[in-house]
Amino acid sequence: MQQRDMSNPTSWKYQAAIHGLRPEGQKPGEWDQCQHQTWFFLPWHRGYLHWFEDIVRAAIAELHGPSDWALPYWNYSDVKRPDALVMPVAFRDDKMPDGTDNPLFLDHREPHVNAGDPIGPADDVNVDALDIPFFVAQPPGGSGGFGGPQTGFHHGGGRFGELELKPHGLVHVDIGGWMGDPATAALDPIFWLHHANIDRLWEIWRTTAGHDNPTSSSWLAEPFSLHDANGQPVTFSAADMLDTTSPLLSYKYDTLTDPRTGVPVQGLADGVEPTASMSDSQTVPEMVGATTGSIELGPTSTSATLSISQPSGPAREALLTDSLPDPKVFLNVANVTGSEASTNYDVYLNLPENADPGADRNRFADHHVGALTTFGVERASSREAEHGGSGLHMSFDISDLVRRQQADRTWKPESLRVTFVPRKTDEALPTVKVGQVSLHYAP
Amino acid sequence: MRWRRWRASHPEWWALSVSVSAALALVTLVTAGGGDAGDEQMRMSPGVSMPSEAMSSMTGSTMLTSASRMFAMFALMVLVMMVPLSVAAIRITASRSLWRRRQRSVAFYLGGFVLTWAVVGAVLVAILSALAQEHWLEPTPGLAAGAFTIAALWQLTAPKRRALSAHHRTRPLRPDGLGAAYDCVSYGGAGGLQCVLSCGPMMIAMALDMTSLVVIPIVSLVAFAERYSFRPPKRTTAAVLAALAMAVAAS
Numbered sequence: 001m002q003q004r005d006m007s008n009p010t011s012w013k014y015q016a017a018i019h020g021l022r023p024e025g026q027k028p029g030e031w032d033q034c035q036h037q038t039w040f041f042l043p044w045h046r047g048y049l050h051w052f053e054d055i056v057r058a059a060i061a062e063l064h065g066p067s068d069w070a071l072p073y074w075n076y077s078d079v080k081r082p083d084a085l086v087m088p089v090a091f092r093d094d095k096m097p098d099g100t101d102n103p104l105f106l107d108h109r110e111p112h113v114n115a116g117d118p119i120g121p122a123d124d125v126n127v128d129a130l131d132i133p134f135f136v137a138q139p140p141g142g143s144g145g146f147g148g149p150q151t152g153f154h155h156g157g158g159r160f161g162e163l164e165l166k167p168h169g170l171v172h173v174d175i176g177g178w179m180g181d182p183a184t185a186a187l188d189p190i191f192w193l194h195h196a197n198i199d200r201l202w203e204i205w206r207t208t209a210g211h212d213n214p215t216s217s218s219w220l221a222e223p224f225s226l227h228d229a230n231g232q233p234v235t236f237s238a239a240d241m242l243d244t245t246s247p248l249l250s251y252k253y254d255t256l257t258d259p260r261t262g263v264p265v266q267g268l269a270d271g272v273e274p275t276a277s278m279s280d281s282q283t284v285p286e287m288v289g290a291t292t293g294s295i296e297l298g299p300t301s302t303s304a305t306l307s308i309s310q311p312s313g314p315a316r317e318a319l320l321t322d323s324l325p326d327p328k329v330f331l332n333v334a335n336v337t338g339s340e341a342s343t344n345y346d347v348y349l350n351l352p353e354n355a356d357p358g359a360d361r362n363r364f365a366d367h368h369v370g371a372l373t374t375f376g377v378e379r380a381s382s383r384e385a386e387h388g389g390s391g392l393h394m395s396f397d398i399s400d401l402v403r404r405q406q407a408d409r410t411w412k413p414e415s416l417r418v419t420f421v422p423r424k425t426d427e428a429l430p431t432v433k434v435g436q437v438s439l440h441y442a443p
Numbered sequence: 444m445r446w447r448r449w450r451a452s453h454p455e456w457w458a459l460s461v462s463v464s465a466a467l468a469l470v471t472l473v474t475a476g477g478g479d480a481g482d483e484q485m486r487m488s489p490g491v492s493m494p495s496e497a498m499s500s501m502t503g504s505t506m507l508t509s510a511s512r513m514f515a516m517f518a519l520m521v522l523v524m525m526v527p528l529s530v531a532a533i534r535i536t537a538s539r540s541l542w543r544r545r546q547r548s549v550a551f552y553l554g555g556f557v558l559t560w561a562v563v564g565a566v567l568v569a570i571l572s573a574l575a576q577e578h579w580l581e582p583t584p585g586l587a588a589g590a591f592t593i594a595a596l597w598q599l600t601a602p603k604r605r606a607l608s609a610h611h612r613t614r615p616l617r618p619d620g621l622g623a624a625y626d627c628v629s630y631g632g633a634g635g636l637q638c639v640l641s642c643g644p645m646m647i648a649m650a651l652d653m654t655s656l657v658v659i660p661i662v663s664l665v666a667f668a669e670r671y672s673f674r675p676p677k678r679t680t681a682a683v684l685a686a687l688a689m690a691v692a693a694s
Contacts (some may be wrong), residue, residue: 139452140538152671284451286542290618313542314451334539335615383609390613436615438539 001059002103009227010055016186018048018226020155020379029225034182036376037392038154039136039147039214041164042202043238044224045195050249051226051234052192058229070251073196077125077167077259085118085125087175091190092116104189108177120174120344120423121361124371127259129162130205135214137161141285141440142330144395146205147214153222156182157380159393160373163205168198169373173344180341182376203244204256208265213242283442285330286315289413290438294335295420297345299429301358303419308439315441327441329402330395331369331418335435337381337391341374343424345432349401350410351419358421366404370396372420374432391435454537454549455530465522472516473656510572517564517650521557524646524663525638528670529556531611532634536627539616548616548627555631556638563639567647584691587652591688594644598669598681606640607669642666645684652691661687 004011009030017031035044053071061067078084092114094105105114113119129146137149137159148161160169171194178184185191205211214220220239228234236248244251257264289308296302311319311327318324331349347369348357357364372394382388405411418437422429450456533549540548574580597603614633616626639646645662652658665683669675 140535282448282452284448285538287539287618288541290539290615292617292622294615309541311542313545314448315542335613383605386608387611389609390611436539438618 001056009231010059010229013187014227015052015055016184019186019191020181020183022183032155033224034156035154035224036156036164036182037148037158037160037380038151039145039149039161039219040151040154040222040224040238041148041161042199043219043241046199046202046241046244046249047224047226047236049192049195049199051228054229055227071196072193073200073253074190074193075197075200075259076119076171077127077197078262079260080262085120085122086116087113087119087190088193089116091193106177106188109179109188110174110176113175120170121371123368124170124174124344125167127163127167127201129166130201130208130258130260132162133210135212138283138442139285140393141287141332141438142283142395142442143328143397146211147202150216150219152218153224155379155386156376157385157387157390157392159395163198163201165373165394166370168194169375170344170371172375173341173373176342180375182379200253200256201259203253204258204265207256214238284314285440285442286311286313286327287438287440288315289416290436291418295434295437297420297422297432297434299422299425299427301356301419301421303351303417304434304437305415305417306437306439307415308413311441314443318441318443324443326399327443328397329399330440330442331398332393332395332436332438332440333372333434334393334438335391336372336374336377336393336432337435338374338377338430338432339381340430341377342426342430343422344374345372345423346370346421347372347396348419348421349398350405350412350417357419358425366401369398369401369418372434377432391433395440454545455533457546458526458529458533458549458553462523462526465519465526469516469519469523469659470656472512472519510568513571513650514564514568517568517646518557518561520646520649520659521560521564524649524659524666525560525642526553526556527663528610528638528642528666529553529634532556532613532630535613536616536630539618540623540627541618544619544623548623551624551627552631552634555628555633556635557631558628559632559635559639563643564650567650571650584652584694587648588688588692590644590648590651591684591691594648595681595684595688597644598677598684603641604675604677606637607675609637610634610641610670641669648684648687658687658691 001010001012001015006013006017008014017027019034020032033044034048035041049071056071057067057069060069074088076084091104093102094107096102107114110119132143132146134145135147137143137145140159144159144161144165146161146163148164149159151158172185173180175188175190178188179191179194206213221237223235223237225233225235240246240248243249244253255264288311289306291304291306295304310316315327318327331347333347346357346361348364348367349369351357351364351367355364357367361368374392377392379385380388380390380392402411416439420434529552533552536548536552537545571580580586614626614630616630617623645665649658649662661683665680669677669680
């Protein structure tokens, strides 16, 4: 496949260009289609994986390999394997056993990744997104939902869904090189194993009691185009991607255990309908404070402060009414722009003075909000890109962190300090700009 | 309680109410032949598409009245057709505002947006009036058809694509004080400017042909289709506008 000409839809480069390429906008309708920061993220990538697998299987059969080859997945969140965060060795060795070049190896990746070190901190592959009961994002300011915000066909820029942010986006940037940019990511063979795992996580979420995919026709019917193993165009929609055992997809994961516990998910009994809503659009997050200027992130820690006021809308009602649960609290990082996704940034809230979490992350775990990923930041920042120019937005559920800080009296509403700590400290690190940090209560 | 929650979820509700009211006013104005029962000239043509002889025979005050009416109709068209295109921006503005000043922020955003269009409308009306008075402009169906043709060609250009894309952008808004008001007005103004660049040619064509209310929903559909598409169907929208040009020329 890697030797085939790029004009051949079954070539490696053509397949990668379907996800994205530079410069953008070539062959509209065929290339540059990847769906990011949208509720089509999961179904589009499932279709992309399916027909890629179809093409690879045909190529393997041509070479007299097994005709039932299937795409493997990389379960980096598996708590039972200490080396789960290490990239599989088949992708790290630069030579094959016979001394020829390994086509699965790329030297563009972060050096520590190819050296066999964990790709990043364990928190980067945390899959707490599996606990979010609704698929579609809440209105701006609230949760990104398990599957992302409702949009039309959307190539990138805007709000991340929770699974797309973590582990998906963080893993992309942790591996680095071509994987760090949607325009080149699918050129790296590990891309396919990463996305197969994301697809499996969707299946784990879907089969968990109380979870359900959207049922809206605007989600089910949006058409997408790809090519099959014969290079012929195929069209599909999310409606075709719901059941992995359907005649079209025809696959089943070997295990659907929760990676955090190793325990199979608790599905619904036969005939029982899911009870949770597929969306939580009725929630109205209330903004209670925000920074007043942009924040430039460089090779050292950068902090910004914001003060918050008492909620006066729906959140106030929830706080004052005993019968209502306390509102969730979200820290929003909005309009993140930059020229390159060079590293992820850890985000902390109310770090003690002179703290250096870069030296000892675990010590400041109680202040850790999450990690800001820059995956897709170049496209999201480009004013030439369709829907680009606004940057990336992500929200972090900090409800537990706020309760802890309120309990130990480090919570100071009049002066909350948000600190961004880069994972890399190179002087040449490209600047990333955060447009605004804000705090929202979502009752 | 339910109504309050619905309003909270849809901060654009009153902006769309303004659009609906403007639509009713526009229909009334057009079907009433210009709204001034005693003005035969205006009844001949409620917009700017009046015979040049009629235009030139007007007194200064009549011309001023005509220009005011033209501007009023243009402003109504903007409220009817352009404000609904800003729903996403209105929601973002509301979500980035403190609750107590949420609707104020939306009002500031719309103020900036409409003000930009108003400036464009005022300049357009002034130019058209001056040209008509000097007999340099023949407001014939051919003129409106030409404007629709230009609007159709504009759909296919790179500046149009960039302006349309820019209309989707968001920006940080300061949470409180004068800075918050300034940011909202500025965000609305920027949105209005991109909207003018994107939809200006079709709105000018509309202004030159206000004789048929049928054109308004057609052009509105074109604007909606391209505003809410990832890869706007530029050939289709250009074809629709070209067809309108032919229909206007044949009328």
